[in-house]
Amino acid sequence: MSLVIDGLQYANWSEKIFRQLRAGNVDAVHVTITYHETFRETVLNISQWNRWFELYPDLIFQGFTASDVELAQQTGRTAIFFGSQNPSCMEDDIGLIEVLHRLGMRFMQLTYNNQSLLATGCYESQDTGLTRMGREVVAEMNRVGMVVDMSHSSERSTLEAIEHSSRPIAITHANPSDWHPARRNKSDTVLKALAETNGMLGFSVYPHHLKDGGQCSLQSFCDMVARAADLYGPQSLGIGTDLCQDQPDSVVEWMRSGRWTKNIDFGEGSASAPGFPDMPEWFGDNRDFNNIAIGLKNAGLSQTNVDGIMGGNWLQFFASSFEQNQTQLSKAAE
């Protein structure tokens, strides 16, 4: 039986959405639980998730390992994997990487648009690549089993992360920029380097990442995926919808402006369109994954490749990414 795994969502979670996950047969989702929140604030968000896990055990549970995706499929539930879109949650303390991993954090972006302590975001004018601390943190993420996510990072930083990381990295939610040249989409150079190192790209359906925005046709989207499969190989491709369902516009303001400016940063939006954009009609919520699967088939992809892109490839990636590298037992001294 084929799998559905979404490489990124940041919904305004509710029982309604959890039931839509089930209606769409979504086996696993990487959910953003924090942007600019401190460690302590991130823990508050984890507590909120714990409460949801306690309240809706027949719909969702927390995923820690790839085998939890199979457990989800077997028990008709959705496994929820945590991620952060900015390193604020680790503050300036490398020791928090292992602590966050223990709490279930499985993805962390090194940057969200801006320069961070670790790397350069895709909205900065100068891209200095990985910082000294960035190299240390990537090594620690590699050790404990937390995926380096460069979705919101700039070109050089992304290439350096790919090179420096001893494990494959991910771009969980973005599209090729030669299809739609948005600042958040990725160059052919990056996507080649990503695929060559067994990294994963999750295709986004967030309108700012789509050609023609919310008017983008399913065929245009799926033809783009089919072309990427030709260029980079199908096995390192997945879906990362970036679905922000039911979020009020105040949330996109927090995502973009955090506490780093007293003004409003419009990010991918503009003063005349500051809020969340309207989704394409073929993907409104978690019940619509099958539309994408059908579209990919119609775009000429084999059933094997469609299954891989809809979830199988993420599962393989989860299996090689989330386990802590076994510390070697040293010879005990006498």
Added chain:
Amino acid sequence: MSLVIDGLQYANWSEKIFRQLRAGNVDAVHVTITYHETFRETVLNISQWNRWFELYPDLIFQGFTASDVELAQQTGRTAIFFGSQNPSCMEDDIGLIEVLHRLGMRFMQLTYNNQSLLATGCYESQDTGLTRMGREVVAEMNRVGMVVDMSHSSERSTLEAIEHSSRPIAITHANPSDWHPARRNKSDTVLKALAETNGMLGFSVYPHHLKDGGQCSLQSFCDMVARAADLYGPQSLGIGTDLCQDQPDSVVEWMRSGRWTKNIDFGEGSASAPGFPDMPEWFGDNRDFNNIAIGLKNAGLSQTNVDGIMGGNWLQFFASSFEQNQTQLSKAAE
């Protein structure tokens, strides 16, 4: 093969002490990792432990479940289980109980000498029992699998914790007060109620809890244990040395005075003897557990009961205490 489990230590940990744990064949220890520290400060202490686990994987590893004790025995290492001697680490946030449990916290005292948000400590003049929040927190600790430890609590609070808790509780480090009437030792009423509910008492070798202090003889200590086995049954008895090896006296000041007073509270000490007391000659460090085992045998306890008290009883208690109660899967609505 019999087990050695220590129900409480707060050493100034070092490779030297980790090697002494191995030399003493100690399979598991409940270690205090925090007293008056906030949540964030407690996480710093956890990071320090993570570093030790990374540095000394052939000597120690973090224990989460009872089966980790068996793994420790099989691999010739010591499993380290975390605990807190005060609820400061959960601040005023019941959501932190599950988060701390996920990080490995397996014991939490509801009080350390003073009144807390949860209950009354053994140095207060008024004992009002479990507070409203205390009852909620005990229920949450029961749910997630964190042991209620009342070693530093007062009589009524301890009796109410025993009654209110749906799982057996522990007094990890104390002795019967009818042997040595110290404020930290426990009444016959408490010890009876504890044993009747399958709770555990860990016998302390901290000099302030011993008749004749550091001059207490091994025979006097072991006769006291044998008498407790007669009175309360041997199966709910274990060891909880309260070993504070290599700690500077500044640490006992932090334990007693935290940030709750600008003065010095001498606790079990006094102005003329403010520091850590000298240990009895028969228990100086982790290599000396066998002295106790021999002493218990000489005091007339059967080998079965000696094995139980030295570790087997704690193992049974760990097995029934640390796992999260399975949330019932409700019938999914249509």
